[in-house]
Amino acid sequence: MLRNILTYGVIAGLIVGIPLFAMGVTLDHGHVGGAWGMVIGYTIMLVALTTVFVAVKRRRDVELGGVIRFWPAFGYGLAISTVAGLIYVLSWEAAMLFMDSSFAATYAQATLDAARADGASAAEMARLEAQMNDFVTMYANPAMRIAMTFFMEFFPVGLLVSLISAALLRNSRFMPAQVTA
Structure with missing residues (x-):
């Protein structure tokens, strides 16, 4: 079972990790892509x-005789998702090396610019600027960045x-399961 979890997790992780890395490195050197x-x-x-659905279905049909609680x-699905999420995080961290860690500052500036364009008041802008400064500081800590990437992006x-x-x-x-004669 562990072998299958790792196999399906790595497959899912590569499917999501390779494009994440490529987009992070090539798309405007980490500038925010917006919506x-x-x-x-x-x-x-x-x-x-x-791959989670495929793996659970295969486990049910092939390994457990067509029944799974x-x-x-x-x-089983959560274990596969966790392996894939770890590869997702590693891909993002690798992309961050090529973006010279400018993502947080770029994201913060884009958020401030969007609020300014929407006509936010001076008080709202001051509050948002303080939040964005806190975000940039927090994102500079690798442990916080890894936790945020895993738990706020991929895990849900x-x-x-x-x-x-x-x-x-x-x-x-x-x-x-389809029965073949």
């Missing part, structure tokens, strides 16, 4: 995490995909 960047990033995460399926998607996969596949009538 489209987030859409592309989360779409790639969902595509990568289809919710909690074991959920745990992995959790959701694992929940949905476990909920659907616990029903043995949902996409039953």
Whole structure:
């Protein structure tokens, strides 16, 4: 089982990690991609995490005779998501080396510029500027950056995909194994 968790996790991690690294390094040297960047990033995460569904279904149909309970399926999916998330974090950290750590400052400036363009008051701008300065300081700490990247970006998607996969596949009538004669 551990071998399968690692195999599917590494596959998912590479599917999400390679584009993340490539986008981080090549797209305007780390400048914020805005809403489209987030859409592309989360779409790639969902595509990568289809391996969770495939792995749970394969475990149910091949290894467990067509039946799996919710909690074991959920745990299996979460373990795969965790391995993929670790590769995601490593890919981001590698990309940060090429971006000379300018991401946080660029993100903070883009956030301030967007608020200014939306007509934020001076008090709102001062409060937002203080928050962005705190963010830049916090993001400079590798432990905080790694935790933020894993738990705020990847983990919620992995959790959701694992929940949905476990909920659907616990029903043995949902996409039953095809019997070949």
